[in-house]
């Protein structure tokens with residue numbers, strides 16, 4: 001009944017046990033599955049329920065057992081059944097057949113996007129008693145969580161890495177007993193739950209599928225299915241796969257295509273999706289994946305963008321109790337891709353780059369995400385206290401595209417001019433992660449200075465000859481001047497061969513390289529104390545040994561960049577996006593709903 005091995009042609013072999021049939025199905029449970037007949041074999045088995053009570057601890061590094069969960073398919077009336085059959089037939093015999101004739105570029109080719117350790121895994125209930133080498137620092141008593149894209153189903157056609165369903169990998173660290181446990185769970189988005197119940201993907205993939213006329217056809221199919229009540233888009237269509245932030249008692253998982261999802265960390269170190277979180281009815285717009293928590297005030301600053309209607313961009317914030325400020329609409333000529341922004345002590349800095357959304361490009365057969373060479377990149381500066389955009393100051397920074405901004409602060413320059421300093425990784429070509437440009441991608445750690453008196457900008461590369469992405473500064477210093485940035489060495493792109501501590505003044509780089517055929521991701525920095533030295537704390541990253549096919553969590557002392565501990569993980573952890581650390585105290589203080 002379950003043909004659940006991935007298409008052999010899709011994956012280059014990595015011999016991961018997570019794709020072996022024998023662990024995808026628990027023989028003792030398989031008769032309980034009553035999913036509808038599938039037209040597309042599911043990539044992964046059905047979701048697992050979060051454990052309500054601690055499971056018995058298996059021996060260290062034992063292969064996790066999988067317990068499929070029954071998802072009820074929707075009950076359809078006769079008209080819906082007819083519509084469903086007709087639309088399925090249209091999709092299979094027309095849209096999918098036409099898609100097969102189109103050659104995919106590498107940015108949306110699933111064979112490339114999901115190759116090796118980018119391939120998805122299945123859920124894993126909590127595994128205790130992991131082997132720990134070295135000593136877990138006392139600072140790290142809590143849970144390290146990292147989000148990533150992990151498609152539940154094998155892609156039908158185009159798939160971009162960013163399109164995958166959100167999955168969080170969690171390692172609970174107990175420094176007193178030097179113990180660690182691991183679990184990973186899908187974020188149970190509305191989209192994921194509906195697709196799991198249907199047994200196949202039906203929601204369009206914004207980057208991988210929505211190209212040209214066939215992208216429009218996919219959109220129309222989706223609208224038709226929503227029209228007949230076969231799928232429900234009113235509860236969001238997002239994947240929640242990019243960012244994680246702990247704020248006001250909630251761990252929030254975000255992608256910029258939807259509201260955040262609230263995820264609860266259990267006492268046992270497992271993860272439960274509480275649901276789509278609208279801040280008690282205060283928001284109904286998507287939030288970007290990188291909100292900023294001001295370390296002094298505790299407020300959460302964020303943006304929301306809309307690619308279809310004005311205002312294309314809104315800014316707002318939440319106080320420490322989660323009360324939202326009023327929206328500030330930001331006037332933009334076109335909807336723009338804004339993945340990240342920055343705050344300083346008194347300002348908010350909003351980028352408006354040349355990478356824009358032009359849905360009309362789809363009619364011409366292209367991607368709706370394009371580089372607009374006529375546009376000049378610029379940064380908008382608002383005061384944190386502004387109530388509308390009337391005082392926003394736009395300063396041009398030509399040909400600048402930073403997917404991420406790591407920090408910003410205020411300075412008085414040598415001419416006594418008030419200046420904002422921004423630290424980001426500038427990508428070139430700017431749209432290469434979307435367009436499939438053959439030009440090799442560069443992501444250079446850079447300093448951008450905005451002179452608020454003259455309205456001029458300057459930009460300099462801090463570290464050249466090395467791709468530095470996926471990083472951060474000490475979060476207790478966010479918005480204030482920092483000396484260091486902790487970055488992933490994103491070479492060979494898009495893999496990360498090590499982590500780097502960068503002195504932003506001198507440009508000196510202290511590296512930790514993982515070793516031959518070993519690659520990690522974003523290093524997450526946990527400061528030891530609030531008042532301590534800026535680099536006093538620890539860096540963590542999941543690392544994959546591609547040769548030995550083992551995954552581990554590496555912990556490095558950021559002061560001297562020496563490894564202090566390593567946790568061996570029982571399962572393959574794919575490369576992913578962003579993480580955070582939730583202390584044991586914050587876990588105790590989580591909201592119960």
Ligand SMILES: [Fe+2]
Nearest residue numbers: 242289339578
């Ligand atoms: Fe990001």
